Amino acid sequence: MHIRPAIIAFIVGALCGPAIAQSAKTYADGSDGTVTLPMGDLSFADSALRYEMGNPAPIEPSRDPRAAIGPPDWESLDTPERELTLGCGGSVVLRFEDNALIDIEGTDLYVFEVGPDVEPTFLAISADGETWTDIGDISGGRADVDIAPYVAQGASFSHVRLTDDGEECSGRWPGADIDAVAAIGTAERFVLSGEVLFEFDSASLRDSAREALNATAEAIGIRALSEVRVVGHTDSRGADDYNRQLSLDRAQAVRDWLSTRPELQDVTLTTSGAGESQPTAGNDTEAGRRQNRRVELIAVPTR
Structure with a gap:
């Protein structure tokens, strides 16, 4: 398929995700053990939003x-800059x-805590950084967390x-010392711009969006x-119920188009509308x- 330069620019600017699928990799857990993550470096948190x-x-x-x-990259007390210490009662939000x-079946999340002392930590997860699901107290050291009972x-x-x-x-490092957080239950996330896909207040695909979605199918179909x-x-303008329905209609329009692509014929396509909530x-x-x-x-990988 020949893709016009404008569509290529769309894919680069609006489709956010790894160019190449990741493979399994083994990491030191900071407690003389190792952890193998099926998606390798893709598994780890990418940004720190808040530190109290x-x-x-x-x-x-x-x-x-x-x-x-x-x-994780902490080695010893001689590399204190490679871990984050929360302080007594402190917290951090990672994204x-x-x-x-x-x-997924079994463990979903790993928390790599390091240092000579390990302190219990309270864990919560969120889809938007505002509404939180409490997972509860996790043990010090490598924490293997199954989120299934809570979600x-x-x-x-x-x-x-x-x-x-x-x-x-x-001591000099009061509170938990965090080196890394990894999702073993992880799926690649690709983000497509609503403005490129749809006209204002519409769930009908633009003509240019169809060509871009074909290219997207090729990218994830490998x-x-x-x-x-x-x-x-959606954004926050408009009523909650209207925005949720519009977001669902748009998801269904994208799903319907992707379902025609041969690369995705054996893949289950599901839809949901989050509206303005995330x-x-x-x-x-x-x-x-x-x-x-x-x-x-x-994009949920085959297990």
């Missing part, structure tokens, strides 16, 4: 929340951007919040997938609203 440092606070080199994103946390079937999450329990706060969840999103940016500016008007494809 506890009191007493850790030493200065261990206060950077960016130390908790990406693969998965190119992947989504989903429930609805088919749900996906982009945010993780870790909060130190506020006990045993002493992966071994069991399911693609198509989720529509913004990725503020709705107080046009740039933020544009970012929130989107359709996400959650």
Whole structure:
């Protein structure tokens, strides 16, 4: 298929996801053990959104929340800048951007805590960073977490919040010391711009969107997938019920088009409409609203 330059620009700018599917990789867990993640480096949190440092606070080199994103790299007390210490009762919110946390059989999430002392931590997960599902107290060291008892079937999450329990706060690194957080139950997340796909207030695909969706199908069709969840999103303008229905209608339009593609004939395509409930940016500016008007494809790998 020949793709016009404008469509190529659309794919690069509006389709966010790894160019090449990831493979399994083994990591040190900080406690003389290892963890093997089926999706490799794709599994780890990509950004730190909020850090509320506890009191007493850790030493200065261990206060950077960016130390908790990406693969684990802490080695010893001589590399304090490679882990984030929460401080007594402190917390951090991390976000998965190119992947989504989903429930699979068995363990879904790993929390890599390091250092000579390990402290209990409270874990919560969220789809939007605002409404949280409490998973509860996790043990120190490598925490193997199964989210199944707490979430609805088919749900996906982009945010993780870790909060130190506020006990045993002493020394130079009071509170939990976080090196990395990984989703073993992970699916690739692809984000398509709503403005490119649809006219204003419409669920009918633009002519140019159809060609772009064909190219998108080619991009995700090379992966071994069991399911693609198509989720529509809107900005906050308009009534909640209307936005939820519009987002669902748009997801169904994308699903219907993808279902015609030979690359996805053996893949289950499901739809849902989140409406305005899961913004990725503020709705107080046009740039933020544009970012929130989107359709996400959650590509669930074959297990």
